[in-house]
Amino acid sequence: MALHLNLLHEEILEQRQRQRDPLKIGMMVLAGFGALLFLYYMFCAYRTLEIKSRLSAIERNWTKIEPEVTAAQKRVAELEGVIKTTRSLDDYIENRFFWAPFLQRVSHCVPPNTQLINLEASVLDENKGISVSLEGVAAGREPRSVAEDLRQMLIEQLGHAYNGVKVEFKTLEDLDTIVNVGGTNMPMAHYLLGINLHPGPMAKSAASPTPDHTRKQ
């Protein structure tokens, strides 16, 4: 068996001690950890760059589309406004009270021996109906019954077209004046009729007809 002599024992020991130097080992561990952190940072930076490129692509897309979208939104708002306004105007138009059919019906009710002197009519606020005041004179053997006939006729005729028709005498009084109707002298009565009515569906939707040439008596 060969004999080995280690003449560099101290140097080798010193070298081993240098290799096991904790500071050196710590520095190496630190460097390794630093490298890991750096790699992780690079990985994160790469992901961020990728997201950034995605974002810029979407931004480009959005920039391209945005004017069209804004224009479309503006147009939608405009169209919705037009639709609402048109609907409101149509409601306004349809809710008007048509006076021509009313006048036509009144003229049909007036018999030859009565005369209307004054007609005052108005649309009550908030669609509460129509208020009419009719003033006139009636002639006949029984002038009061002639006026009553007119009232009944008005109720009947207006009742066909309107809802809630009320025709009431505000005044009905005999006059001293005698009038000659068809060669016969007849007494006269003065009347004031109050009419209240609500426009029915027929009156709302039907446009005004051209009245015939029935003259006011």
Add this chain to the structure above:
Amino acid sequence: MSLPKLTKDQVQKLAFSAIGFVFLLYVYFTFFLGPLNRSRAAMLVTIQDRQSKLDASKDEMKKAVSLEKQALTATNRFAALRALNPEGAPIAWFPPRIKTFFANHQIDKAVARLENSAAFKEAELSGWMKYTWMIDLPQADFASIGTAIAELENTEPLLSITRLHIQTLASQPQFQHVELAAASTIEKR
């Protein structure tokens, strides 16, 4: 393996290294990784936001196209209603127009004067004004006024007669004195 005995110098170095390591970590997370993550999170939020806007914009465009088709009738009707009234101040064109209208029905001396004007309460009619006119017809016969009112109501859909007063003329019983209060809806221009 037993740990080698450290010299004072080595302990100092190790302590400084440990402090440096902690500082390095602090710098790394605060100034490098933290801002990077924050910016990435912010970008992701922006992407989501933009993406939802893009998706909504597609719906918006589709809605605009379909609404355009649906609103065709309304837009035509609206244009027709707008065209009923000419440009300019109503006080300038309405009275002559009414005068001409009644003159065409053999009713002369028609006078229209502006009573008042007011805005509508409804938000959708904010672009329109209601003008109230008093129309005075000192001499008209019942048949003519009936025909004229019928035509006025049919040809002027935005005009509504709110009050009517017909009175027999004592001097000429065949004629009546007529007063109309009419509300016309006119676009603000």
